[in-house]
Each structure stands twice: as structure tokens, then as C-alpha cells.
Amino acid sequence: MRAMRTKVLMAVATATVATGGLVVPLAGTAAAAPAPAAKDAADFNGDGYGDVVLATPDATVNGVKKAGHVAVLYGSADGVAGGRRQLVSQASAKVPGVPEERDRFGAAYDTGDLDGDGYADLVVGVTGENDQRGLITVLWGGRGGLVHGGLSMGSPRADLDVHYGESVVVGDFDGDGKQHVATHSYWGAVSLSGDGFTRTRAPKQQRLNLHGDDAFRVVERLEAGDYDGDGDDDLLASGIDNAEGDFLNGWVGYWTGGRSGVTFTRPPAALPATRTGLEGSGDVNKDGYEDVVITDEAAAKGGAVGVYYGGRRGPGSGGATVLDQDSPGVPDEGEDGDEFGASASVGDVDKDGYADVVVGAPGEDVPGRTATGAVHLLKGSAAGLTGTGAQVLDQDTAGVPGAAENDDRFGSAVQVRDTDGDGRGEVVVAASGEDVFPGARWNDGSAWVLRGAPGGVTTAGAYSLSEKAFGLTYQNKRFGAVLGR
Secondary structure, three states: OOOOOOOOOOOOOOOEEOOOOOOOOOOOOOOOOOOOOOOOOOOOOOOOOOOEEEEEOOOOOOOOOOHHHHHEEOOOOOOHHOEEEEEEEEOOOOOOOOOOOOOOEEEEEEOOOOOOOOOOOEEEEEEHHHOOOEEEEEEOOOOOOOOOOOEEEEEHHHHHOEEEEOOOEEEEOOOOOEEEEEEOOOOOOEEEEOOOOOOOOOOOEEEEEOOOOOOOOOEEEEEEOOOOOOOOOOOEEEOOOOOOOOOOOEEEEEEOOOOOOEOOOOOOOOOOOOOOOOEEEEOOOOOOOEEEEEOOOOOOOOEEEEEEEEOOOOOOOOOOEEEEEOOOOOOOOOOOOOOOOEEEEOOOOOOOOOOEEEEOOOOOOEEEOOEEEEEEEOOOOOOOOOOEEEEEEEOOOOOOOOOOOOOOOOOOEEEOOOOOOOOEEEEEEEEEEOOOOOOOOOOOOOEEEEEEOEEEEEEEEEEOHHHHHHHOOOOOOOOOOOOOO
């Protein structure tokens, strides 16, 4: 995740404008001086250390089932192991709303400095709110962290939208230093906000035309990055090309950012059609263009991960590298059901200036046990993504807390975040199937933080926790199953 832009989950606006043309002016683009950026894209308290959010949308809150909460682990000089912890839900002081059954607070999230005060804010999707129509809650960062209240925003088209806020990205799409939010609902509508957030008001948003002609396009993922190197973030969407067709084929849409707004541009042919494979962005080959990671579990036996390099003509125009578990240098071997690429995250783990790609394979087996899960580190280089120096870790790796068990699904979600300020990203790993309580077979869930080091990921100082760290006793809720990118 990058310091200025990440993925954010959010339904932002108080009004909507349907846009059938190609160029979409963004509200607030005439605003003058750029706002200051947060010290880190996920530094909620401004202490210079990245913070980690573990979201559990199925959590029981005050007896209310699937109300959902997020657990915040604040970074420190010793990483999250030495920082404080905070549990946030709709039952917390100053947080808008109240816990209701199936609200699923934390179904998705992202971070960004929306109000320009130098502190990162947390944007949380509450997809079951308002009879499944969905809601977005922004929690404001500041001194002391996420204790400054928040702002909730419902869908501008509640008559059409369902599960509004299923995925979100935050980006500066007009290059003025202020951030916008894009989100989508179950039915595929993409909404893009203007900038100019305040703690009491969200800017207007616009609906983006998906240019599906007669096809009923559905959006399932969003991603953003400056793929063409012009200083403005660009927007990618993926999903189903035609939900009313005989085949639910994938689709990718691309909007270039610019000072006058976003412009729909058909993506370069190098980008593969995908439904849910958009998994993050970063400069893997350090050429000044952001690259997009697209995973495909069907592209090779066990799955594959592709980096599509940015260039003057956008994502993929700089070529591509696709690796799987049978590629030279990549540990292990591809097997049916490994789910290599079920999750991925981009960040510099070894501080060499190249973004690396962390890949989850939650279906990976170890001898005698199934779906224990594993995490791979694939390194960036001047030549792009490479298998040279790649690593694989699981719960049977020396130094990793716990033990590999059936259906743990270690690597079900991953994230890269520098939590100790040393310039190396730590690798956060979720295992949605980990059993924690006696008698539980799976789905209690736990999380691990593995430190970055000059050679890659190290198990020295590895840290793990479950809901027990917060005094919680619920079972089978997949604690920490949702990690932002």
C-alpha cells in the first residue's frame, strides 16, 4: 500500500449525477493548494509508524450477530507487538450508527487522508446496513488515533444499490493533492466522489458509465494507481462482462485520471479479463510507473500471479510478467486447489526500492494435512517481478507461531505494511480457518505479522494474535479475515 493512495471502501456522497459521456469532471477540481499528505497511508495517529487493521465483519458485538468490528494494531518502534490495540465497532463512542444483525461493519476498508489534516483516516464498508443497501463510515484519524468520531454516508441511489461499499479505492484522480473515493455496489454501479471532505460533510459523487452497451456489466473489484506516470491516479474496475449472458466472463474497465476529471479508456490488450483478480498496485521495476497485480487461479496449475507494468499508455503498456509455483526460482510446485493468488499485496519488504508482491495460497497442503495454507514472497527488480530470491512460509516454518492444521487457510488474506518505521514492510497474514477455542474445528481466525528484513521476510520477532487478545470469546467468526491493501 502506498503512502498517498490505497484501496478504500466507501460510498461517499450526498448527490449523484449519471454520466454517459467519456470525460467525468470531478467536483472540487478547481480547489487551489494541495492538502498535506498523511505521514503514512495507514498512520492514524501521526507517529510515523504504519498501523494495521484486522476487520471481522461476521463478529458478534454486544450480542448482535454479524454486526462486525475492526481491530486496530498501532505501530511502534517495535512494530505492532509493542503498540497499543483498539477495537472499533458501531457500539464504540463517537462512531455513527448502532450494531444491528448482519450489518457487517468491516466488510471492506481502505485508508487515506481524506480531510487533508496529515493523519490517515479509515473508511469502512458496512454492506448490510439499511436492509442490505449498504453504508460507508469514515473514521477520522488524529492525535491518539481513531478516537475522533466519524461520518456515515449512504448510497445516493438507495432505490437501486444493494451492498453499497463492497470494495473501494482512494486516489487522487485529478492530481491536486486531495483524495477522492470510488466505490461500487452489488449491481455494479461505480460511484466516484469529488474531493474536499470535511469532518461534517462528504462531497458529491458521480456515477461512472461502464460502457457496456447492451450488456449488464457487474463490478466486483476496484483498483487505482498512477499507471501512466502523469501524476494523476487512474481507476481500474473488474467484474462480469454480462451478468445476463450465457457465460459469466470477466471484464476490465479503465479510466485515466486528469486535471479535468476521469476519462473512460478501453484498457490495453495486455490486461487479461478478470472478475476478482485485481489485487494491488506498486512500482515493481522502479521505472516511475505503477504496475497492477492481477491474479488468476485458473491460469496455471494451482494458480498464477501477473504483474502488468505501467507505461505512457497505461497499465500493461510496459509489458507483463506472469509467475506460478512452477516458475524458475519460485519455491514449491503448483497443485490443483493450492489457490496461489487467492490474495496478494504489494510493498517493499526488503527496502531495496522495488515493490515486492506477497501472494497467499490458502489451499496449499503440507504432508498429511490439507488446506493448511502458505504465503509466498516474490521480489521486484529492475527486470520486474522475479522468482529469484523468492520465499515460501507456512505455520510449519521455523519461527512462525502456531502449527499447520487442516483447513487453517493461512494466507487467506495478506497485506504489506511498515509498522516499525524501518522502511521495510511487514507482512500481515490472515488465516480465516484457524481454530482458537477448544472444540472449534475451523473459522475462528487469527492473524500474523512477519517482519521485513534485508533478505526478505524473516520469522525473527514474528507475532500472532486472535480475538483472545481483545478479551473476546466468540467462535467461528473468522477474526481478521479482511485486510485492506
